[in-house]
Amino acid sequence: MRPHEVVDAVARRSYGKLVAFLAADTRDVAAAEDAVSEAFAAALAHWPVHGCPANPEAWLMTVARRKSIDGMRHRRSGEAVTTQLQMLVENQTSESAEAIHDAEIPDKRLALLFACAHPAIDAGIRAPLMLQAVLGLDAKTIASAFLTSPEAMGKRLGRAKQKIRAAGIPFAIPARDELADRLDGVLDAIYAAFAEGWSDPGGTDVARRDLTDEALFLARLLVALLPQEPEALGMLALMLHADARRRARRSASGDYVPLAEQDVLLWNVAMIEEAEALLRYASTLGRIGRYQLEAALQSAHVERRRTGRTDWTVEVQLYDALLALSGSPVVALNRAVAIAEWKGPAAALEIVNALAADGRLAQYQPYWAARAALLARTHAYRDARDAYDVAIGLERDPDVRRFLQGKQAVVVDRLI
């Protein structure tokens, strides 16, 4: 490998580890990021000339630590610096110096993830914060994935880091009695990053397609750090199930293909099997939750398509459990769609009509598309056409819009 390739590979593996380790004592994420970036810049200048060090991570840590001490000298003066420098120097002589010799820097990324997803941090900025602090994505890349301006994203990230430092947000893994609640925050943030990338189903937008990979990396990291947490396993399984079908979601001509019509041969079998194994293991840990249930539903969908066997009662049961847990109208909608297959479209329409009272679905495209499809199946073509109009009007993906227009055309034909 050439030096810059080594730098890239090490960056992937070590960036978050270095930031987490440097920030753990000072809680100064921004300063740690600066020091680590400078260390990588130094590596790019140094390694091509002098060759790659035997232990690149340790080399980077030594340089980053020196940069971080320099940075602190620059930024502050007086007593506070002395104490903080003291802290760093003490760390260097004890635990960490040895650690570097042993080629193993203590992994504090889990503590960093919990700090990023702390309840005192605004929920909307947690995913961007993780992507930046753990993976080193810049504000511009994150901003484009989250459909916002780089300036606004940079400002919000800066404010969140400032809060971690000044408000005393701990770099620690929560105690057992709080772990489940706090872990939910971490999981939701990682899943938000994944969903943001996923909302570009064509995978035409590179920044967003990459985001699903970054989120998968975070999910895998979390599972590696917390291998006994069933919900972390469940979330990774859910993501793998979705990602396994990425290629099948578009036809050769770029048209949107719904799950029920996808070419099973285009699914990534290895990913599906990994997801199934994760889910099976999670179920042995005896604590069910939202992500495991959602992954189980994906698993049922996949099974149905692969074997042609349909056991809708199982799917409805899973949706029942999920609905009881989340109370989400989106889950209620998906449950109604499953009920349509089990008890017929009329029964499902009754539920969907009741859901209309819940204003939260009024601007949710899949609600109108599902409603339209059910109306068409009960031969209410005029109403179906109108519902498709709303669905098409709410969709932002042109391919999906075209797909819905195709469905609407079929309904309109019946009208004449």
Next chain:
Amino acid sequence: MQYLLMLYADESGWSSMTKAEQEQGVAAYVAYTQALKTAGAWVGSNRLQDVGTATTVRVVDGKSQVLDGPYVETREQLGGYYLIEAPGLDEALAWAARCPGAGHGTIEVRPVWDMTEYEPVCDRTK
């Protein structure tokens, strides 16, 4: 670290309480203060007079402007504070959640600015 717990509540709630309810309310605060002291977390605390007693002052062009009333009119008013010592935000938030004020109002938790970096300027006794 030190944190200031600022207790905001609708003041009219107090006057609409019976004497017995008020006594019970005060007792809850006394117990809370005692718990903070026992844990070594208490630094200071006070209850404030009603917002109707507030006066604001600012100096503009060398002239002081005095106005009757609080800085901002809000539905819930600052009614008191606790200054506490806690290892980090989690512990400070746990104390805030135990405060009786969290049950009938809102508590804003703010870290105190650590001024040790300005020590040579601040400490005139040295």
